[in-house]
Amino acid sequence: xxxxxxxxxxxxxxxxxxxxxxxxxxxxxxxxxxxxxxxxxxxxxxxxxxxxxxxxxxxxxxxxxxxxxxxxxxxxxxxxxxxxxxxxxxxxxxxxxxxxxxxxxxxxxxxxxxxxxxxxxxxxxxxxxxxxxxxxxxxxxxxxxxx
Numbered sequence: 001x002x003x004x005x006x007x008x009x010x011x012x013x014x015x016x017x018x019x020x021x022x023x024x025x026x027x028x029x030x031x032x033x034x035x036x037x038x039x040x041x042x043x044x045x046x047x048x049x050x051x052x053x054x055x056x057x058x059x060x061x062x063x064x065x066x067x068x069x070x071x072x073x074x075x076x077x078x079x080x081x082x083x084x085x086x087x088x089x090x091x092x093x094x095x096x097x098x099x100x101x102x103x104x105x106x107x108x109x110x111x112x113x114x115x116x117x118x119x120x121x122x123x124x125x126x127x128x129x130x131x132x133x134x135x136x137x138x139x140x141x142x143x144x145x146x147x
Contacts, residue, residue, distance in 0.1 A: 014039065014054045017093040021052070024138050025146050037076040041086075042146075050146065051081050052089040052100075061085070061094040066129035068113045074103060074128045089146060090133065099135030100146055106130065 015031070018040045022029040027042035027049060042050040053073065069090060079102060081088035091100045108128030135147070 001087050009096065010056065012069075013056050013093075017054050017056065017098060018052070019089060021091055021138060021146070025050075037073075038080050038088075042089075048084055048086050050087040050089050051077065051145075053077055054091045054093070056093045057095070058095060061092075061097045061099065061132055062134070065132060066108070067132055067135070068094055068127045068129050069108070071110055071126040071128050074108070078104060085145070090130070091138075098136060098138040099132070101130060101135050102146075103130075106134070106146065 016137045018029055018031075021027075022042060025042060027044050030041040030048075032038050032041055032051070035082050039054050040052045041048045042052065046114055053069070055067075055069075057067075067090075077088045077090075088103050090103050091098065096113075108130040109126055110126055112124055113127035114131070
């Protein structure tokens with residue numbers, strides 16, 4: 001079994017981001033089961049309208065030109081969203097902004113990526129790299145378009 005790097009603090013910070021999104025999008029929030037492939041569901045009138053993977057980054061939005069997500073994770077999120085007929089969202093909370101994109105049709109450039117600072121040789125895999133300029137800012141207009 002591979003180690004899990006996500007901490008309780010990570011989960012709490014992501015929960016705060018999810019709550020901000022739910023408020024901006026006038027949706028209820030449901031935490032999905034651990035290891036289900038997706039973090040959160042956004043719900044209106046008892047029906048899911050979007051699912052989201054939420055990530056926090058220590059840097060600023062434009063510190064890097066792209067945002068990396070495991071290609072496997074992206075595929076799983078798209079498959080779950082398709083089966084539920086909802087939007088698959090990728091939400092990133094940088095230090096200066098929170099942004100989101102719908103990844104249903106959007107495909108990032110695929111190349112190898114991952115962490116090399118943890119001594120885990122399995123922590124590198126094919127990843128999708130999404131240009132940060134494609135992310136819409138939460139509370140920066142167009143937030144109703146998310147779900």
